[in-house]
Amino acid sequence: MAGFVPNEEIELYEEIKFEPSVMCEHIDKKLTFRASQLEDGDIICFQISPPVESYGQCRYPDVPSFLEYVHNRQVVHFRSLDKPKEDEFCLELSKLYTYDDVVERVARQLGLDDPSKIRLTSHNCYSQQPKPQPIKYRGVEHLSDMLVHYNQTSDILYYEVLDIPLPELQGLKTLKVAFHSSMKDEVVIHSIRLPKQSTVGDVINDLKTKVELSHPNAELRLLEVFYHKIYKIFPPNEKIENINDQYWTLRAEEIPEEEKNLGPHDRLIHVYHFTKDASQNQMVQNFGEPFFLIIHEGETLAEVKVRIQKKLQVPDEEFVKWKFAFLSLGRPEYLQDSDIVSSRFQRRDVYGAWEQYLGLEHSDSAPKRAYAANQNRHTFEKPVKIYN
Template identity: 80%
Template sequence: MAGYAPDQEIELYEEIKYEPIVMCELIDKKFAFRSSQLEDGDIVCYQKFLSPENRQKFRYPDVPSFLEYVYNRQAVHFRSLEKSKEDDFCLELSKTNTYDEVVERVAQQLGLDDPSKIRLTPHNCYSQQPKPQPIKYRGVDTLADMLVHYNQTSDILYYEVLDIPLPELQGLKTLKVAFHHVTKDEVVTYTIRLPKQSTVGDVINDLKKKVELSNPDAELRLLEVFYHKIYKIFHTSEKIENINDQYWTLRAEEIPEEEKNLGPVDRLIHVYHFTKETAQNQMQIQNFGEPFLMVIYEGESLAQVKVRIQKKLQVPDEDFAKWKFAFLSLGRPEYLEDSDILSNRFQRRDVYGAWEQYLGLEHPDNAPKRIHAAYQNRHTYEKPVKIYN
């Protein structure tokens, strides 16, 4: 036993096995090898004897606890969620560390006083990206639970530093709402945080405090937009807890005065931009740009509606003259003449889903092609965007 002084008291342990769990037992020095079931090839570990007072000074005061540490030791690479491709720092942790122990170590590394403001997100081993859903406050028991992904184990975690403690944030619903001003060209995206039991009306009231309205009495509405179509106008009494803004764009806008007093035959219709593409000898409609709602009045011709559309979109005469207008139902365009009365076409009131009907504006999509889903609503006449938190 190298390093052993004869007058120094020691403790002996037998390392019985290391996999799949560590088993290490204290050897009673009073017994013979045979009585202790020690045989040729067995592993015996030794350490200095520590008094109860001295044992408290060490994190791993004996051989079994040290072997447990070595067995569960895990180097974890932490990345900021905003820079998900770059390692920020690495910590040596234990797979048995609790949720609180892990976030406390991360907070210490970042010089943060409140560990509850740390939110962690697991790593997807297949996509090499952060998982869509972060880890809830104390939502897992140990570090091992944070790192497992199906049958694989990762060594990467992503972190965020929140402006409020995570337990408080989890009681809130966070929505990103793009506000479209009536006259200004700029779209501003606001982050709205409200209790989960709040309603769409609460979102609108909160938004009114942050945006610039055309007049103090202006009313707002909240729309759900996906792939350049309006899929829903939210009722003000609807709960916000189940609203998803991860794939759908939430858009807020003022309700025009003309929509507030519709006659029995007047209609609020959907107006979408589109182009035609031919694929495998079949004509396909491709929507693009910003969809919008518009009132058509009883007896109003397409020529009259076109004047209002050009004014709304501020399209130059030369370009607008080349646009074609069509009534679309079930994805099939029926081209319209200036003399056509639109209210004769739009008879249905349930214009969503498979039976959707809309006025299509056919013209070239001159916007740069973008792949990322966050840009799915961008088009030629798009307004510049600001994001406020």
Template identity: 80%
Template sequence: MDNLQERLKKEQEEKEHKKKEKAEAHLYTIIKVARDEDLSEQIGKDIYFDLVDHDKVRSFRVQKQLSFNTFKEEVAKEFGIPVQFQRFWLWAKRQNHTYRPNRPLTHIEEAQSVGQLREVSNKVHNAELKLFLEVELGPDLRPIAPPEKTKDDILLFFKLYDPEKEELRYVGRLFVKSTGKPSEILTKLNEMAGYDPDEDIGLYEEIKFEPNVMCEPIDKKLTFRASQLEDGDIVCFQKGPVTVMDSEDHIRYPDVPSYLEYVHNRQVVHFRSLDKPKEDDFCLEMSRLYTYDDVVEKVAQQLGLEDPSKIRLTPHNCYSQQPKPQPIKYRGVEHLSDMLVHYNQTSDILYYEVLDIPLPELQGLKTLKVAFHHATKDEVELSHPNAELRLLEVFYHKIYKVFPPNEKIENINDQYWTLRAEEIPEEEKNLGPHDRLIHVYHFTKDTAQNQMQIQNFGEPFFLVIHEGETLTEIKDRIKKKLQVPDDEFAKWKFAFFSLGRPEYLQDSDIVSSRFQRRDVYGAWEQYLGLEHTDNAPKRAYAVNQNRHTFEKPVKIYN
């Protein structure tokens, strides 16, 4: 019990402390102090551009009225650097969005309160004061007084690049004279790098990295002023210019600009199989500048696939955390960066699938949903492997069109009606001069509210009728074609339909005499109707009459 009370008391005290801190926040300033040690620790690991991530350096919460000189004593205690050997620099955001040490604090500024100083350093209303602590070390590596800085002295920061190891690290800083030349400090730089004093080295200035990397060679024979170098600038250097001979395949980024370009654009992409969209399949390090071809090539390589054009990629929706509905078209985007962008967000996920045929070929094809039909079976059995087929357009249980074999695929639509494929019966292939091919549809009558409603259902079909044939003869052929049991068939009624009105037929009627008129609009306006109850199990019919139900797959036997 005591334990619990103790804990509750502690939590309460913490709460009070936080509340107090919040209430007094305006009385304090946060001072973030970056040192050489931070630069060495971060550059080449956490960061590559600029000098430091200020969120990872030592920060102090200081009362605003405290004089800066008093604060220096706190720094002396924290870092073991006597007050007289500390020199602090203010940081400044440059127009090109880089953030660099700009100038040392003056003695007058150091005598001010921390609050006043913060206002000097920050035009933006910000509770933080960011500083760089410059400490000069003597030969025995103990702090000594910082060197005098005149207008002519420039503080430069140096990073060393090793193309063999693909490694960038911070090696220190130097004051140079603006009238001096880089050639005068080469020995010093070699010493900082641990190279032979006369090693040939190439120098580059890291200018900016947003939105693009800008890193240019420095002419060793020009003065620092002529090269427009100033306080806080960064010089990257490496062993002599890499010649084509040295640059065997194993060196991917022979110089500083190509390495910084690579670092700036590298992106680890998580690839997921489209049929398992929740789990990463593999990750690849890529460049945001990769072209469409580069990306699919790498994926194909990873999957051991010879033909990269069989890879189809789908982008990620950052909001729904799912694949986007539309895949990326073949060479439909320029670069990897375009594949990863979703509105104003950037994702690092792509979905892939391996197609049976190359994507450009697939895009040239049109997908049509076709239902195969057989008069009596669910499973389609062709009479012989080269059986002749036809394609029909069926809508609400009526046949509206038979596509001629030369119909262009782009004109065929499966959005609103069902496309049906069927074998052409032998009897239809040899029609006599007086034979007619008629439409036969199933129907029921619905007498709701004293109005007769004709409802078509089931699969419509064509039938050949011969001149002088009676309904009895035709009924026999229909019964045989549809394989209807006798007792069931006895209940069926037969009617001739013209423009939606039924005219019931007697067994002795000559059916062909009804189908003489040629002036009706469209063949489906005249048909032979089979009236009977609809015993078929309910199936999802024409595509758009119910888009999201699935029929059982058709098996085709040759």
């Protein structure tokens, strides 16, 4: 009879439960229902027994293994970290897959020979963005660990293809440093990759091989910038392992020759751009690129303004609209051209130098994103290039 399958080729199983874990037991066909404890409503699964010689070739050779597969099956949407809003491909995986299983299948999908060059990043279910920190090499046990975010489970993972294996990369520290050229009206962002035990001095030496300096013996310094204020000048011997460039901007620049020869009464002050927000009770809002400026004893604001205009290359018709103020802890005290600027910078009762600065009040005309192709920008609104 067509389609007839002998009884001895049928395997029977009882599906006892599916959640939270699969429980499925083999049924002995020689026993009665009562002996097998089978009752009305129980689920019986059957399969045709595979040939013994092909048993090991089957991915799911019996009902229990197939139910385990269905129970742990997970379709994952993979996105390139460079394009975090677009699905690149989907893979049907198991939640029980190990870290190595997952990266191996991603590498296979991408046609990559070395899975260790794949770096994965989990998804933040609340922000709908990649998590700030990528998954470390073998840093999680299973796919299910990669997809969980607090009490939520995602079906999205982000991937990168690295130029060196991830275990090797994890022994290095990568810092994004914005180099502010003294000769060009642009900012170039460089990725500096060095062993974690390296120092700021090593970063500067590496950067010197990548940038164009005004002269061969130019000295560089590394600054920490946050919300358009300079918070720190890194000492050359500081270890880079603990430097965080995730929220802070690291900025490198040449040290002007005049700053190397400060007189006994000269002061190096912070200068920031600011506006006042009418919607927030005239609160000061900083913007643009902060910088240092030397002020000399007895120098008037009118004399300081000449040097600032030259440094920032601001046209006369725009510069005449600017206002100048001394700010301490966010409170502006507007200055007149005849005021002696150095007399305002005598206080020592402030938290840090960044909270006592010369403020340049003017409109923030810079676009939210500036590019090097725009050649007509002022230096206080420098366009940006990114080099990897």
